[in-house]
Amino acid sequence: MARLVIRDSPSRPLSDYNVLDFENLPSGYRGLIVEPGYIPKDLNEVDLSTPLTRYRPGETEPKIKLKIPIMSAAMQSVSGYRMGIALARMGGIAVIYQSQTIENQARQVKNVKRQKGAFIEPEVMAPHVTLSKLVENMKETGFTKYFVTENGNQHGVLLGVITDSDFDEKIHESLTVRDRMRPKESLEFVYDDEIGYDVQKANRRVLESHHSAMPVIYRDDRLRDVVFRKAIRAHRQYENELTDEGKKLMVAAAVNTRDYTERVPALVEAGVDVLVIDTSQGHTDFVYDTAKYIRTNFSKIPLIGGNVVTKDGFKFLVEKCEVDAVKGGMGIGSICITPDQIGIAKGQDKAIEDVASARDEHLARTGWYYPFIADGGVHSVRDMNVGLSLGADVLMLGKFLAGVDESPQAIEYKHSPPRKPYWGEGSARARQWRENRGYNESFDEGVTITVSYVGPLEPYLGTALKQLRDGIRKAGSRNIQGHHKNSVITTISEEDAKPASG
Numbered sequence: 001m002a003r004l005v006i007r008d009s010p011s012r013p014l015s016d017y018n019v020l021d022f023e024n025l026p027s028g029y030r031g032l033i034v035e036p037g038y039i040p041k042d043l044n045e046v047d048l049s050t051p052l053t054r055y056r057p058g059e060t061e062p063k064i065k066l067k068i069p070i071m072s073a074a075m076q077s078v079s080g081y082r083m084g085i086a087l088a089r090m091g092g093i094a095v096i097y098q099s100q101t102i103e104n105q106a107r108q109v110k111n112v113k114r115q116k117g118a119f120i121e122p123e124v125m126a127p128h129v130t131l132s133k134l135v136e137n138m139k140e141t142g143f144t145k146y147f148v149t150e151n152g153n154q155h156g157v158l159l160g161v162i163t164d165s166d167f168d169e170k171i172h173e174s175l176t177v178r179d180r181m182r183p184k185e186s187l188e189f190v191y192d193d194e195i196g197y198d199v200q201k202a203n204r205r206v207l208e209s210h211h212s213a214m215p216v217i218y219r220d221d222r223l224r225d226v227v228f229r230k231a232i233r234a235h236r237q238y239e240n241e242l243t244d245e246g247k248k249l250m251v252a253a254a255v256n257t258r259d260y261t262e263r264v265p266a267l268v269e270a271g272v273d274v275l276v277i278d279t280s281q282g283h284t285d286f287v288y289d290t291a292k293y294i295r296t297n298f299s300k301i302p303l304i305g306g307n308v309v310t311k312d313g314f315k316f317l318v319e320k321c322e323v324d325a326v327k328g329g330m331g332i333g334s335i336c337i338t339p340d341q342i343g344i345a346k347g348q349d350k351a352i353e354d355v356a357s358a359r360d361e362h363l364a365r366t367g368w369y370y371p372f373i374a375d376g377g378v379h380s381v382r383d384m385n386v387g388l389s390l391g392a393d394v395l396m397l398g399k400f401l402a403g404v405d406e407s408p409q410a411i412e413y414k415h416s417p418p419r420k421p422y423w424g425e426g427s428a429r430a431r432q433w434r435e436n437r438g439y440n441e442s443f444d445e446g447v448t449i450t451v452s453y454v455g456p457l458e459p460y461l462g463t464a465l466k467q468l469r470d471g472i473r474k475a476g477s478r479n480i481q482g483h484h485k486n487s488v489i490t491t492i493s494e495e496d497a498k499p500a501s502g
Contacts, residue, residue, distance in 0.1 A: 002389045035487075037477070039476055049066065052302070055368070056368055064274065068465055070092035071092060071397070073398035074098060074254035076423070077409050078397075080108055083457070085111075086406040088242045093273075093274070096112075096254065098256050099425055102262055106269070106270040110271065113248050113270065116248045120225055122213075125147070131173055149223055157223075159183065191217060192224050256279070260294070265298075275301055283310070283313040291305060309329065309350075309351035309354065311355065313328070314362075314370075325394075328375060330346050374395050381471065388472070403451040404454055420450065475487050
């Protein structure tokens with residue numbers, strides 16, 4: 001485990017470190033920084049891959065291994081399906097938030113799982129649906145192109161296609177999709193046995209067709225999927241996509257401890273890859289009941305439990321709830337006011353130390369390694385570096401990702417420069433959904449703020465990951481696991497840590 005050096009004092013464990021020495025607590029990683037280490041000649045590239053689910057080192061591999069140690073937070077202002085697609089293409093994973101209807105959350109999961117390299121399972125529509133209903137769907141999903149199948153099923157017999165340019169919302173509102181769709185005969189399509197899943201063949205056929213999308217159908221005219229010209233470009237751009245055995249992008253989804261008997265089956269049917277029990281305090285009977293239900297009925301779905309910040313919390317989730325990974329953090333998010341409201345929280349540095357210590361003890365005793373996901377407190381690459389060195393396997397990011405194009409909220413151009421809204425799941429804005437469902441929550445544990453708009457996810461996060469790799473390299477480590485063992489953490493004043501002005 002990482003060692004902490006208090007300025008010029010001898011090395012000592014983090015358990016001896018008095019986190020209350022710093023102001024404005026509870027902190028994320030305030031006052032800590034990683035010391036440089038020895039860099040051998042052959043240390044050129046740092047491997048950022050990391051396990052997301054339990055495994056036995058030297059014997060088995062984790063069921064899911066991320067290409068980068070990044071998971072987006074299960075928040076209304078962060079993780080919609082666009083974040084799910086973009087982050088999986090970079091090798092991380094998004095957690096679709098649960099403070100929405102079951103139907104909406106399942107639909108968002110499906111929208112991520114539609115992505116299969118360059119081959120996409122498109123939105124489909126039955127021919128008898130009215131155009132007024134189609135307009136509703138377009139507004140709700142944001143999609144403007146629907147392929148029409150005989151029964152409205154994803155892989156039904158293809159009849160045609162309809163887009164928002166094929167009808168007028170007012171003039172044709174009483175007509176049906178069949179009345180205004182373009183029939184299959186007018187489309188450029190290809191048979192499944194002609195291209196299989198060969199991206200190069202698909203690209204040639206799309207280029208020859210002069211169309212932006214080309215359906216792939218079976219010989220009995222059933223729709224398999226669609227090749228989109230822009231999807232081919234994206235597939236070539238992202239070599240580290242996180243995909244399942246069927247080459248579809250992977251996505252996680254959050255569940256609560258209230259409606260899980262209804263929510264979990266819907267998410268599993270939608271194709272979710274990981275379930276996350278999403279609570280601020282995970283050391284409870286409510287989490288146990290939720291985990292027991294999932295383990296009894298959906299034992300093959302990887303399960304992450306949280307949040308906990310103590311050794312006992314880790315043992316509870318692993319030994320009693322039988323989760324595959326543990327998530328922790330309490331009261332350290334930039335929009336969290338739990339410490340002020342109820343006086344309960346823990347600095348993230350000490351939380352990681354305690355949980356990572358319990359994880360390592362469990363590994364030594366049983367041979368099983370349970371990844372720890374550090375949730376919250378990351379404001380910079382420096383925080384990422386410190387969090388990983390302390391023992392985290394994965395970093396869950398909220399505010400850090402809220403300003404990208406792919407977060408669900410609209411850009412507010414009234415600010416100069418532009419900004420995007422960001423709020424916590426304990427805020428009044430997020431609580432409104434739960435109160436509408438009859439849940440009694442009498443006070444706020446989060447606030448609403450705005451964050452700087454930073455543009456598309458890929459260049460923004462890509463730059464941060466380059467910096468993170470260089471930071472781990474300069475600490476003398478080749479990978480995250482080595483960073484856990486070899487890094488030395490020292491204290492630094494917040495004044496020293498501020499960038500130079502000028």
